[in-house]
Amino acid sequence: MSDLYQYFQNNPGRLIHKWLHYFPIYEHHFARFRNKPVTLLEFGVFHGGSLQMWKQYLGPQAKIIGVDIDPQCKALEEEQIEIIIGDQDNRxxxxxxxxxxxxxxxxxDDGGHRMSQQIATFEELYSKVAANGVYLCEDTMxxxxxxxGGGYRNPNSFIEYSKNLVDLLHAWHSKDQESFNVTPFTQMTDSIHFYNSVVAIEKAPQQPPSHQKTGTLSFSN
Structure with missing residues (x-):
């Protein structure tokens, strides 16, 4: 049992509500940040339990920031945990x-889960994620x-929006530079991971891809 899941199962603090299959996803993308001076921002405070969980998991050097529209969440602040009250729909x-x-x-992003909120949050904040950070939107069901605001194959859904990001990831290889070109997203994104109800985007500075050949020819023609 992982440290994170063990904490959740034996939760000594405030209420946490999570889908169980999220925990291996969290571990995969967040483990490298443990015991380092990092900033975690989570939309959706609920009862404050997940903020306490991230605090325990990431360690004493972490700064944990929660955002919620409900003013009463401000009372959940404690050492290492800051609560900011605001509207996720407000760009x-x-x-x-x-x-x-x-x-x-x-x-x-575990906030309001509406398409307008998820897309606005990504568009306004992805550039503010550290060069080697991670952006995770959950409950994308x-x-x-x-x-x-969603619906199967609804072009305005966050999943369909994220599928378009897959194209941008491959823009280095475009043969149509007028309509499909390299963007800042292409240059700052390493990978996009689609899980059941989670999209995780890993950042890392990118250079134009290169290739080479090694070894000897097997055939002369």
């Missing part, structure tokens, strides 16, 4: 937030729910 709030706390090593 100006998101932009100001990013400017005030960047660089963000880990960003978790709402991309298939009409009441959240």
């Amino acid at each position: 100006q709030f998101l932009a100001d937030l990013g400017n005030s706390i960047a660089p963000i090593d880990i960003l978790i 709402t991309s298939y729910w009409n009441r959240h």
